[in-house]
Amino acid sequence: MAKVPELAERAGLDPGPALVVTDEHVADLHLGELMEAFGARSWKPRPLVVAPGEASKSMDTYSLVMDWALGVGITRQTPVFALGGGVVGDLAGFAAATLLRGLPLVQIPTTVVAQVDSALGGKTGINHGVGKNLIGAFYPPRLVVSDWGLLRTLFRSEVRAGCAEIIKHGLVADRPLATRLQRDLGSLMGLRDPIAPELLRDAAAVKATIVSGDEREAGRRALLNFGHTFGHAIEKVAGYGRILHGEAVALGMRAALHLSASLKAGSPLAPEADLPAPFAEADALVRDLRIRTTLDGLETPELMVAMQSDKKRAAAGLRFIVLDDIGAGRVADGVPVEMVEAAWAYARRVGAGG
Amino acid sequence: MAKVPELAERAGLDPGPALVVTDEHVADLHLGELMEAFGARSWKPRPLVVAPGEASKSMDTYSLVMDWALGVGITRQTPVFALGGGVVGDLAGFAAATLLRGLPLVQIPTTVVAQVDSALGGKTGINHGVGKNLIGAFYPPRLVVSDWGLLRTLFRSEVRAGCAEIIKHGLVADRPLATRLQRDLGSLMGLRDPIAPELLRDAAAVKATIVSGDEREAGRRALLNFGHTFGHAIEKVAGYGRILHGEAVALGMRAALHLSASLKAGSPLAPEADLPAPFAEADALVRDLRIRTTLDGLETPELMVAMQSDKKRAAAGLRFIVLDDIGAGRVADGVPVEMVEAAWAYARRVGAGG
Incomplete structure (x- = not known):
């Protein structure tokens, strides 16, 4: 300072x-x-x-x-x-x-x-x-x-919520970062030197690399919205400021991983089923944040409506960021509503500790 | 349409x-x-x-x-x-x-x-x-x-005020446009075809040429503020909306022409004196708009203060756009206060029909 x-x-x-x-x-x-x-x-x-x-x-x-x-x-x-x-x-x-x-x-x-x-x-x-x-x-x-x-003056819950964004960077664009997080998430959340500052710097570099050359969000920058269409809806329906942004994004990423798996399968996955590889691995990383956000009290129809007023919605229907693999995010347009609803159901189950 | x-x-x-x-x-x-x-x-x-x-x-x-x-x-x-x-x-x-x-x-x-x-x-x-x-x-x-x-649905006074900006374009950056205006200002103000649309198009082209390559007003674009530091002060002290922007700019340009002449002379010109060439010629063009804006009821100290809150003011004192010649505007920094006051006095005299 x-x-x-x-x-x-x-x-x-x-x-x-x-x-x-x-x-x-x-x-x-x-x-x-x-x-x-x-x-x-x-x-x-x-x-x-x-x-x-x-x-x-x-x-x-x-x-x-x-x-x-x-x-x-x-x-x-x-x-x-x-x-x-x-x-x-x-x-x-x-x-x-x-x-x-x-x-x-x-x-x-x-x-x-x-x-x-x-x-x-x-x-x-x-x-x-x-x-x-x-x-x-x-x-x-x-x-x-x-x-x-x-960051040492933050509450532990705030650090944890922030780590959700770091995981996001790894999942959409940096497989090595995701791999290191699987090993070092504890050190990061504990703000231990030198692992924490290294991971923070590398996560910032992912963001900087993506946004340079796509300042106005025409292309690759959209990847950084992974988990955010779901997450913003959660924040909105819960009432802004009631939960931390990163907490909403964490649960949103789990929904987005379910959606990614459904898209790969070509039909909506059952909300009760375990995710297939590589989505299970990614999901475990988010789960390890141990963020206790739930959808209790938030109705799916309301969440669906909230999602549709998100400004990133393109004119042509529902647009999401999904993963093809760990480190490989992409934009998916025209996603079937049934898959989105199944993703919400999955988030509802895992958010409740299921 | x-x-x-x-x-x-x-x-x-x-x-x-x-x-x-x-x-x-x-x-x-x-x-x-x-x-x-x-x-x-x-x-x-x-x-x-x-x-x-x-x-x-x-x-x-x-x-x-x-x-x-x-x-x-x-x-x-x-x-x-x-x-x-x-x-x-x-x-x-x-x-x-x-x-x-x-x-x-x-x-x-x-x-x-x-x-x-x-x-x-x-x-x-x-x-x-x-x-x-x-x-x-x-x-x-x-x-x-x-x-x-x-434009045919405008009041004559509005067309006239707008022509002040066209004259400005000629004075700061386009001598041929200024010369044509000396001949055709009447046709322009009367919106006569084909002279009026031609002049409008050429005046727009001056602006477009200047701003392309200087979108954020770092350099040449500042020339388009000719008459505006004075003009904004007039609008502000008179009360926004009390006079048309172009009317304030017209009188502001006359002040700026006086200032340009003072800077060239190296000392404040007397407000009672006629302007020397080429400023007299430029001043006559603005005068031909026959806009009857005056500084009656607007005190010079107030105008000076208003000018200093103008956002284009650089950190290092008073900055103005002045002419070296017709068609050749430039930025002048650190202008002596006495010259600015003399310019106000000139505008006060000519505004009152002096």
């Missing part, structure tokens, strides 16, 4: 006024250190502390950030530092994207998901009553400073 | 659901025709009619457009058609830029300013209490359909 100002300067930003957006939790833990670091190098940071949690990814908070930023006085050279997890990164990133049509953005991710996924690649945005991330912009950060030491 | 759907299809958009944003005035004049054209080719357009005028470039209206668009149901393939002048284009453009992180945008400009300037080049955005266009995005349209016949 002490190096943030220096790294910003090396990335071409001049010491001077800067906006720092963070949330109450992160501010308690890390803002003081960041402000000190800035002070030592003659920066003039102005912090804004928003409420923690998904509710801050709203039009109201966005509007408040804009009022604040324009009120303190900025030029096109004023950088925005987003200090926090996915919520802060997405909110502050969207503000940076749209203040004076774009200020330099520096992401300082403080969660696992943010460090390996959301802070990289330029997706910014806020939620809307109709669905998640429906308002936003593609806006790449000028710089991302990831300090894995910051 | 009848050709819009066909042109959209040729630009790669599929007939289907579409959003159409317009304002009450334009809706009365042109929306019926556009909807008919869509209907004839199996499009399913959904219109949203906002209040006319600058007040619609607000966070409130933006938020309303987002609610509406997300409420009717869209995918990333749903295009947004912006039917109207600069306000509608900027508002609908910003909505298109940020709905699902970007929907295809089609501009159908219905004013002179929009046809030769604001609909081209991808600047979108809304206003904020602190200043104009402070929230927005660079987001190029997929297609711009400019039908000069639509």
Whole structure:
């Protein structure tokens, strides 16, 4: 964290006024250190502390950030530092994207998901009553400073949820990473040196490789949505912020693995059956996260409807990311509804410990 | 207008659901025709009619457009058609830029300013209490359909204000265009065929040439702000929407021409003196618009302050676009305050008919 100002300067930003957006939790833990670091190098940071949690990814908070930023006085050279997890990164990133049509953005991710996924690649945005991330912009950060030491202040459940995204990266695009996770998931979840920082860096590299050359999500980047069509529906029906994003994605990936197996078989697999290879192996990896998300209280018809308002839905019917093999994700269009329903039934069974 | 759907299809958009944003005035004049054209080719357009005028470039209206668009149901393939002048284009453009992180945008400009300037080049955005266009995005349209016949439904004063932007294009970047305007400004303002459509097309080409290769306003694009630092200050102090943008820009250009002459002379020109060549010639062209904007009731200190909150202000002091010659604009940094004050005094004198 002490190096943030220096790294910003090396990335071409001049010491001077800067906006720092963070949330109450992160501010308690890390803002003081960041402000000190800035002070030592003659920066003039102005912090804004928003409420923690998904509710801050709203039009109201966005509007408040804009009022604040324009009120303190900025030029096109004023950088925005987003200090926090996915919520802060997405909110502050969207503000940076749209203040004076774009200020330099520096992401300082403080969660696992943010460090390996959301802070990289330029997706910014806020939620809307109709669905998640429906308002936003593609806006790449000028710089991302990831300090894995910051993760030690997280709750274990947050680390675990973040590891779901790391598994996802391995499953869709990096078989060696998936293999290492089979051995080292415990060390990663325990944040043990040197295995954890290595895996974090490699998972971030998967994301960076995929998004470079596909910034606007026309092709390969869509793979990173593996488990997310199911996961977003779970988050939406459960109520945003009721479960962690990574927790929803973990169960969503298990549904997506069932769907992948059904597509390979050519007909819906029974929800009670075990998955065939290689999907069983992938499923075991997700299961090893021991995330206890369930679909209890969430009705399948509601989940189906929620899935259809997901913005990644193409005009021509249901689109999913599925696996052909571990490390080999692909886009599947026009997936039969019966297979999706069977996948939900599978997720319902395994989520309940079945 | 009848050709819009066909042109959209040729630009790669599929007939289907579409959003159409317009304002009450334009809706009365042109929306019926556009909807008919869509209907004839199996499009399913959904219109949203906002209040006319600058007040619609607000966070409130933006938020309303987002609610509406997300409420009717869209995918990333749903295009947004912006039917109207600069306000509608900027508002609908910003909505298109940020709905699902970007929907295809089609501009159908219905004013002179929009046809030769604001609909081209991808600047979108809304206003904020602190200043104009402070929230927005660079987001190029997929297609711009400019039908000069639509201009016949404008008020004469609106055509005249729009011609200020055409003169601006000639002054900063196209000496032959400026020369033709000296001869044909009357025909242009009278919308006479074939001179008016030719000049409109050439003025649009100046803009298109400048912005291609400088989408984010790092270099040459800044020339298009000639007269705008003064003009925005006039609009801001007078109260947005009280005078037409082009009217403010016209007087702003006269101030900027005075400033250009001061910079060339190396000291502030007296506000009472006539401008030296070639600035006098340029000034006469703007004067021939016979726009009766004055600075009556607008105090110079207030205008100076308003100018400093303009987002184009660089960190290092006052930046202006000035002319070295007709057709040769450039950026001038660190302009002495005395020269700016003298330019205001000149604008005050000529605005009052001096």
